[in-house]
Amino acid sequence: MDELAEQNYVVIDDFIDNNLYKEIKNFLFDKIDVFDQAGIGALNQNTIKKTIRGDKTYWLNKERDQELHVFWDLLAETKSTLNRYCYLSLSGDEFHLAHYPSGGYYARHLDQFDGRNNRMISMIIYLNENWEPGDGGQLEILDKNRELQLVDPIAKRCVLFKSDKVPHAVLKSFKDRYSLTGWLLYQPTNLAPILG
């Protein structure tokens, strides 16, 4: 957690255990046929999307996706740890599963969008066994010293970074690449009733 505060990002290996890894992986393969179907908007939006990112996603819903209850519990624990040790006020979250088919990538970006700045911490859990150096698909982080750091997307590894401070990209992947990606959100309490 100190590393996240000081370096703006941290890589934690074996963040999830084998059981949870298998649960998430089973859930993912169960849903793989419906990835992206819910999220496809107007045709032109979709075209723009394809020029900057090549992944397909499946947004999670805590009430509906109860099979992942161990993950939801871990998430609650992670948020309270961050609130305690990094003095954050995280309340909400939004998570999706992501699949980059071979050839997929995501150009360099920040995770906070114009007009919406409540994404505080980005959290990615990788779900790829036997990842080899030639498989590509690294997360490329531009660190505080403007140096590039590459993170292999290996199974059970978690990366946390400050959503507003860390430009990053996903380098072209040469095989299917899976992850569970989300954002820990700050929701000002005075706005909570309006946002529902």
Ligand SMILES: O=C(O)CCC(=O)C(=O)O
């Ligand atoms: O999968 C990754 O390594 C990063 C994904 C990402 O940057 C995003 O979904 O915003």
Ligand SMILES: [Fe+2]
């Ligand atoms: Fe991102």
